Amino acid sequence: MNAMSVLSLADSGHAPVMLREIVEHLRPQSGGIYLDGTFGGGGYARAILGAADCTLYAIDRDPDAIARGRALAGALRAETGTAAGGDRLRMVEGGFGDMRALLEAEGVSALDGVVLDLGVSSFQIDQAERGFSFRADGPLDMRMSRSGPTAADLVNTLPEAELADVIYQYGEERLSRRIARAIVAARAEAPFETTLQLAGVIRRVVPADRSGIDPATRSFQALRIRVNDELGQIERGLEQAASMLRPGGRLVVVSFHSLEDRIVKRFMAEAAGRAPSPSRHDPRAQMRPDAPAGFRLVSGKALRPSDGETRHNPRARSAKLRTLERLSSAPMPPMSPGEAR
Incomplete structure (x- = not known):
């Protein structure tokens, strides 16, 4: 099949981040079986x-x-004029944190490569009715799967202290207690139902940032992560993806904020036997010569998007790409408990 014919299929304006680097690191081979764990707009799948x-x-x-x-x-x-052409792409509904069970149900137990884009799909952000955006009004939802509790459920029911902890832990918002106090006071007058209703309360109590970042950014990130159990998905997905790789297979991950990247960086370093313990004062804080040599880091540092890409697609600015390659069938080392657990 001609590569350009697949790549040229309409993509509704979706701009996949670091597409060239993703393909270069994944190294797709004819006859291989690969997984795009975060299909989104399908940009990576096409490539x-x-x-x-x-x-x-x-x-x-x-x-x-x-x-x-x-x-x-x-x-x-x-x-292609054949059913086999469509069978090259096989859609599976579910979270990538459950990839092993989902793929085993499809008869797949090993993979030649996995790609994960941990960012929120631009389709979700741009659709106000999905409730992810604080720039356009919509229902305060934020559910990626359209099932389970919404962001409105959280802000209307969580105790003030727990709400502050969510905003601080998942949004890294230093004014989390002030925000939680304002939310609880506002919901006593009327329950939160829309995104701009919540954003307005946050903007009233959080000073504007010199960087130009909207005061509601970190709080919305925190609620989205909590609603969708995003960090738990990442931890489970990384372990399962690495364990399913065949020798020579690669796990390629693009992260967009520090909480995600911290988990990815530590997991890959530990899998490659290169992770120090959390504190430099801990006597165990050294490279682990006894770790299984079943994986290697493809690049020592995270790759960043080019200046040209960030000019064309500002959403790529914070992206970091990391790649782990399986060298042998050595068992996966257990992931150390992280700050996000």
Whole structure:
């Protein structure tokens, strides 16, 4: 199949971050089986399928993303004139933190590569009705899967201290207690229902940042992470992805904020036997010569997007790409308890 024919399929304006670097690090091979654990707009899927005659499983917990993927599979069938063309892309609904069970149900127990984009899909951000954006009004939802408690449920029911802890832990917001106090006072007058209602309360008590970042940014991030158990998904997904890789297979991850990247960086370093213990005063804070040599870090430092990409796509500014390669079938070392657990 011609690579450009796949890549040129309409993508509704979605700009996948560090696309060239993703494909270079994943190294898709004909006949291989790969996983895009965060299908989103399908940008990575198109590039992977265009780079090699391989099979790609794509996981997403957003029903809208699953529908986009099935449409893409249908376009592939029409392009090739065969059912096999569409079968190269196989959509699986669910969270990537459950990838092992989801893929085993599809008859897949080993992979030649996995890519995870930990950012929120631009489709979700740009659709006000999904409730992720503090710039456009919509229901205070934030659920990626459209099931379970919403962000409105949290801000209307959590005790003040617990709400402050959520905002501080997942948003790294130093004014979390002030924000929680303001939210509790406001909900006593009327329950929160919309994004701009919440953003307005936060903006009244948080001074504008010199960087120009909206005062509501960190609080919205915190609620989104909590609603979707994003850090738990990452921890489970990393362990399962690495354990399913065949020798020579690679796990390529793009993260967008410090909480995500801290988990990814530590996991990959530990898998490669290079992680020090948390404190430099701890006598165990040294490289671990006894760690299984079953993995290696493809690059010592995280890769960042080019200046050209960030000018074209400002959402790429904070992206960091890290890659782990499996060298042997040595067992996965257990992940050390992290700050996000």
